[in-house]
Amino acid sequence: MIDLHYWPTPNGWKISIMLEECGLPYRLVPVNIGKGEQFAPDFLAISPNNRMPAIVDHAPAGGGAPVAVFESGAILLYLAEKTGRFLPTALRERYQAMQWLMWQMGGLGPMAGQNGHFLLYAPEKIPYAVERYGKEVDRLYGVLDAQLARTGAYVAGADYSVADIAIFPWVRTHRAQQVDLQKFPQVQRWYDALFGRPAVKRGLDLGKELRAPALTEEARKALFGQTAQSVREGAHKAS
Numbered sequence: 001m002i003d004l005h006y007w008p009t010p011n012g013w014k015i016s017i018m019l020e021e022c023g024l025p026y027r028l029v030p031v032n033i034g035k036g037e038q039f040a041p042d043f044l045a046i047s048p049n050n051r052m053p054a055i056v057d058h059a060p061a062g063g064g065a066p067v068a069v070f071e072s073g074a075i076l077l078y079l080a081e082k083t084g085r086f087l088p089t090a091l092r093e094r095y096q097a098m099q100w101l102m103w104q105m106g107g108l109g110p111m112a113g114q115n116g117h118f119l120l121y122a123p124e125k126i127p128y129a130v131e132r133y134g135k136e137v138d139r140l141y142g143v144l145d146a147q148l149a150r151t152g153a154y155v156a157g158a159d160y161s162v163a164d165i166a167i168f169p170w171v172r173t174h175r176a177q178q179v180d181l182q183k184f185p186q187v188q189r190w191y192d193a194l195f196g197r198p199a200v201k202r203g204l205d206l207g208k209e210l211r212a213p214a215l216t217e218e219a220r221k222a223l224f225g226q227t228a229q230s231v232r233e234g235a236h237k238a239s
């Protein structure tokens with residue numbers, strides 16, 4: 001059995017989608033990041049970066065002690081290796097999938113995260129930040145569109161892979177990011193194809209009842225004022 005430490009956000013969806021795609025049994029352990037539960041000592045022992053998702057595999061390959069993994073990209077690779085699914089074995093295809101997974105982890109995810117922050121959550125509009133991240137997200141969608149035109153199928157080639165599973169949840173937020181998919185026809189084609197997958201739907205639905213309708217003052221404090229001190233205290237005393 002796998003424990004999935006999770007909250008329904010784009011980074012969380014990557015793993016709920018992967019688990020559903022692989023048909024692996026798992027148990028949901030909610031981490032309410034708006035209430036500061038990412039600083040609970042038990043959670044930090046698994047995920048020292050105080051971010052979800054994280055997993056604990058109680059039945060790892062080869063037996064032995066449970067294996068804990070944090071960082072969604074590492075979790076996707078772990079689950080792909082465990083199941084032999086969604087990561088090609090041939091050298092060239094494998095590194096296509098790897099590099100687009102890293103592109104998501106180092107590019108699209110962080111940039112879209114900042115874009116969303118300055119569009120939706122910043123207490124005042126900061127035009128420079130909105131423009132900076134808006135343009136970068138636009139550029140990244142252009143890169144993705146061109147890649148999908150090259151493959152004519154999935155991000156890393158002919159086969160659906162961990163790269164698609166990592167990228168899709170962030171593209172799911174395109175409206176909030178003020179990205180018009182009509183500008184990116186290949187992304188639109190790919191997005192519609194993935195959205196039609198039952199496992200993707202189940203992954204997106206996991207824990208949707210947990211989502212708060214709006215960002216509360218408590219959540220704002222837990223999420224947006226963190227410093228090294230927050231980590232040292234192991235609690236959301238971030239302000």
Ligand SMILES: N[C@@H](CCC(=O)N[C@@H](CS)C(=O)NCC(=O)O)C(=O)O
Nearest residue numbers: 009011033038051052053071072223
């Ligand atoms: N690079 C990390 C990012 C994870 C991440 O940013 N998770 C957010 C939710 S989408 C979180 O846990 N936020 C809690 C916080 O900011 O304290 C990954 O891909 O796993």
